[in-house]
Amino acid sequence: MAATPLLELRGIDKSFGPVQVLHDVGLSVYPGEVTALVGDNGAGKSTLVKCISGIYPIDGGTVTFEGNEVAIHSPRDASALGIEVVYQDLALCDNLDIVQNMFLGREKTSGIVLDEATMEEMAGETLRSLSVRTVKSLRQLVASLSGGQRQTVAIAKAVLWNSRVVILDEPTAALGVAQTAQVLELVRRLADNGLGVVLISHNMNDVFAVSDRIAALYLGRMAAQVKASDVTHSQIVELITGGRSGNLGLPAEKPSEFIDITPGEAQ
């Protein structure tokens, strides 16, 4: 596959007050590939995503997009680059319909009037390009959709804008077996269409089913980023739970990181 990453993070630091959540995190996202981002609860996956999408400002590090260093200060900046995020807590409005949600914040207008017809057509085309045929009407309120359908709408919303990178934060966490399979198929299709896809997931089966690369985050540090074909389930599990697996992962903690409590020249 393509050798140059579409999106590359280097040395990302992020703290919330006194708590440092991300330490020197690097990540590369390649076009046409699904990169799985794994890690235990609280490892910092969602925080990393929000840093990429401009919801949180980063404290340090660089973001490179198509070889150029970029500064992302808001979700709009991210969208302008072609980076779209499907959030864990679905960012959909229950009181709006499918089309209205897909165009939220980027409505098409003719003059000052909303151009509903064009939006409906574009939404329909996008859903068709993703081979989605499971919604009754594009004008259905999102409140009336099933979990899988809502996830589909959220993903379709992300690809509506000729996006280059789509990041999905645990898109299958709340879904049943059949709907999970549907969503994973959709994720794979995004990459096959040439997008760079980042899939955050807890589920090893999901990860190995669709991803080309796996990046494991451990306590806010990037333990390893490897090709999915080069590793086994159990190695990834070790990386998630311990930050290392054989010669993969973070170096063993250095003694200097421990506080010296031996009696002696204490001040």
Next chain:
Amino acid sequence: MTTTTTTTAGGIQAVKPTVASHIRDYWGRVRGGDLGSLPAVLGLLVLALIFGVARSDTFLSALNFANLFTQSAQVVFIAMGLVFVLLLGEIDLSAGFASGVCGAVMAILLTNHGLPWYVAIPAAMLAGIVIGLMLGVLVAKLGIPSFVVTLAAFLGFQGVLLTMLKGGQNISITDEFVKSLNNGNLSTAWSWGLAILAVVGYAGIQLNRVRSRAARNLITDPIGIVLFRIGGLAVLLFAATAVLTQERAINPAINSLKGVPIVVPIIAIAMIIWSFVLGRTTYGRHVYAVGGNTEAARRAGIPVDRIRISVFVICSFMASIGGILVVSRASSVDPNTGGSNILLYSVGAAVIGGTSLFGGKGKVINAVIGGAVIAVIDNGMGLMGFSSGQKYIFTGLVLLAAASVDALARRRASATGS
């Protein structure tokens, strides 16, 4: 029943709606908790029937019908503004006295300073905008709950009004233009002309929508339903116009009294403009989005704070027009203009009409329909000889019923959805 399937909007299979399926869908939405103005419309019919039977001579008279509009104009205007605030799940308890303050601004400029109406009215509206800006900034930028901000403003504006009126004087106005706004009537020709224009305009917009959507192969409402809506509006408007163009003076030889009250087209224009803003513009879409899911709106790049400030500005602006109209009607302003039950009636009108107190759901027309319910209760119970106390108790119960419907519908929606 044959259903035709059609492929539309980029290849999504959809069932082409028929009149029957359209009604079924509507009923499905109602059962799912999306009742809109349905309870209010039914309530209005029942109340009108009861009062009509019990007091057919007075309640059903053309004079009384015309009075319903002029009496309720202030509440309806404040309620239309409140819909925007309620859509964000916020509240404005100060709108009643804000309307009083704005009315007083107009009266003082007219009477004490001898300025013409075309200065005094814009000044009153500007006062409304400034008040709304102040409330909105306190809520959106400082993060004080709107309940607290506007409760403080409720008290504060009451004081401002009292101070403006030098401790409780009445200020009368004599400006004929201002007085005509909520006392005058259109000529018979204008009455019919506007009614016909409204029906033709509505028909044109509806039919054009069907035509342009059909031309792009998008699903349209069945033509039967569209014609039914147009016909319904025509029947309603023409019947009302026919009644209102009757002579309703007790002694027409001295002072003829007929025609649609001028305040009716004023209410209609405000309703049309704000419905357009809410339903057809990006701004309106963003108001719904912020009300439905603030975090989603923020992530979509919508300027949430600015939207929040703007709804308070719209609300106070509409309250200022309400104030202008109530001062017009009474030809004077006093320390209780916009006080007593005005605010509660206005919130009641919006909620009874189908606006949700939880945010995200509501339309401008809800305020008008709910305002009609409140006006009919107030007027009809008065004619039947009930005391003010009894009227308040009944109105309170109706509001409680509307809020319960809202809360139950919300539960139901969260049970049927996802």
